[in-house]
Amino acid sequence: LYLISPITEAGRFLRKEYFLTSQQRDIERQILKGIRQKHTGYYWFIGLPGTGKTLLLYDLAMKLSGRQKVCLIHCGRAGKEWRILHERLRRIDYLSDEQIHENMDLSEYNGVLIDEAHLLSEENLQMILQACGQQPVIFSSDCEDMISPEELDRSTVKAMRHLLEMQTYHLTNRIRTNAELSSFIQHMMHLPKQHYTRNYPHITVFYANDEIEAENLLCDARRQGYFYPQDEIPDHGIDCLVVQLDSRYYYDEQKFLRSTKTKRSEQSDVRKLFHQLNQAKESLILVIKENPAVYETLLDLLQ
Numbered sequence: 001l002y003l004i005s006p007i008t009e010a011g012r013f014l015r016k017e018y019f020l021t022s023q024q025r026d027i028e029r030q031i032l033k034g035i036r037q038k039h040t041g042y043y044w045f046i047g048l049p050g051t052g053k054t055l056l057l058y059d060l061a062m063k064l065s066g067r068q069k070v071c072l073i074h075c076g077r078a079g080k081e082w083r084i085l086h087e088r089l090r091r092i093d094y095l096s097d098e099q100i101h102e103n104m105d106l107s108e109y110n111g112v113l114i115d116e117a118h119l120l121s122e123e124n125l126q127m128i129l130q131a132c133g134q135q136p137v138i139f140s141s142d143c144e145d146m147i148s149p150e151e152l153d154r155s156t157v158k159a160m161r162h163l164l165e166m167q168t169y170h171l172t173n174r175i176r177t178n179a180e181l182s183s184f185i186q187h188m189m190h191l192p193k194q195h196y197t198r199n200y201p202h203i204t205v206f207y208a209n210d211e212i213e214a215e216n217l218l219c220d221a222r223r224q225g226y227f228y229p230q231d232e233i234p235d236h237g238i239d240c241l242v243v244q245l246d247s248r249y250y251y252d253e254q255k256f257l258r259s260t261k262t263k264r265s266e267q268s269d270v271r272k273l274f275h276q277l278n279q280a281k282e283s284l285i286l287v288i289k290e291n292p293a294v295y296e297t298l299l300d301l302l303q
Contacts, residue, residue, distance in 0.1 A: 024056045027169045032063060034167060035111065035136045042163045044117070044139040047171030049278035050182065053140040054115055056171070060138060061113050065091035068110035073097065073128065075119035076275075100124045107133035117141040122155040129163075143170075144274065146189040148256030151270040178202070178281055185277045187301055189270070191255035200302050202283040207295045214244060214289040221285050229276045241280035243273065244287045249294050257294075 020028065031043045047053050057072070064070045068091075075097040093109070097120060104127065106112050112132050114120070118141035120128075129137070139160060144152060160166065174182065184200050208214035221242035222228055228242055248260045248269060259269035277284065288295040 020056065020059060021052065021173050023171060023173050024052055024059075027171070028056060028060060028063075030169070031060060031138060031167070035064070039136070040134045041136050042139070042160075042166045043136065043169075044141070044160060044166055045169040045171055046141050046143050048143050048174070048182070048186075049275070050174045051171035052173075053142075053171060057113050057115055057138065057140045061092050061111075064111045064113075069093055069108070070111045070113060071095060071106055071109045073100070073112065073114045075114065075116040097121075097124055100127050102127055104131045106131040107135055109135055111136045111138060113138045113140070115140050117160070118144065118157060120156050121153075122159050125156050125159055142275070144271070146186045147270060147274055148190075148252065148254070148258055151256070151258060151268040153268075181280055181282075181284055182278075184284070184301070185274070188277075188298065189257050189274055191251060191297070191301065193255075195300070203286070203302065204284070205286045205288060205295065205298045205302065207292070208287055208289040210290065214246075214287055217285075217287045218242060218244060221287075226283075226285055227279075238279045239282040240284070241277070242285040242287065243276055244289055245273070245291060245294060246289045247291045249291060251294070251297060 027045055031045075034041050034043065045053060045056065061070050061072050070091070071093045073095045106128070109132075112128065112135060114128070114137065117125075117139040141157070161168075180200055180202055183198065184203050187198075206217050208217055218228060222231075224240075226240040226242040227238045250258055250260070252258050257270055257273075261269055286298060288298065
């Protein structure tokens, strides 16, 4: 049974109508074995969107919460789609990264699990580690290798890599993300060195000369059932997505998509865009406003 969306996954998770892939099971066995033997340690699995990281994290939380409570920390917007689980799973306490503070104590838990750990600030990471004491900590994070290093805040990831005896695992098998959309998004973030003929029938790129044209295109897409990132996430998840790219975006000499408004203090425009795009499961519309260079580049990518 392959999982369709975070909302659907949550319902099936509660009814136990799901299974882990062989790769997920292998990673889970290694992590649980390490925790049983040492009762401590750091464990980290990494993968592209759609490889089942959150599902694996929740399954680990369920197994670790058999006799004692565990704590699951959500970063960014992660976890809103899983709110039904929060109401039903009594041995798991939930926190958002906004609830992390200097004097918190997490040492009472059988384990602390962190979803979307790449979105943590380094300050929050250090507070979590201090609050956990010797308790095991499990991190789950997206792979963002196709994003320009200048668009990323690498400090948290670097700090995680330098944790003593960190056990790292990589998820590679897709169970949710549409292969067509996934391929396009990766190539959109970092243009391929050579042009390949690819088929992207579920991706459309429109050009808008001004704000009015852009708004009309967005409204038309929403009338057709496309979700816009500023809308409330529908209960069925996001099948069709429409996003807008304006004049701040450009491609640098290394062919990475970049933004002129990157802020070190918060998630960059390109990084936000990457995670928004990966929410789509069936089709994608890009509205390019007043940016002919990016529009022509994306059209070339589609051909």
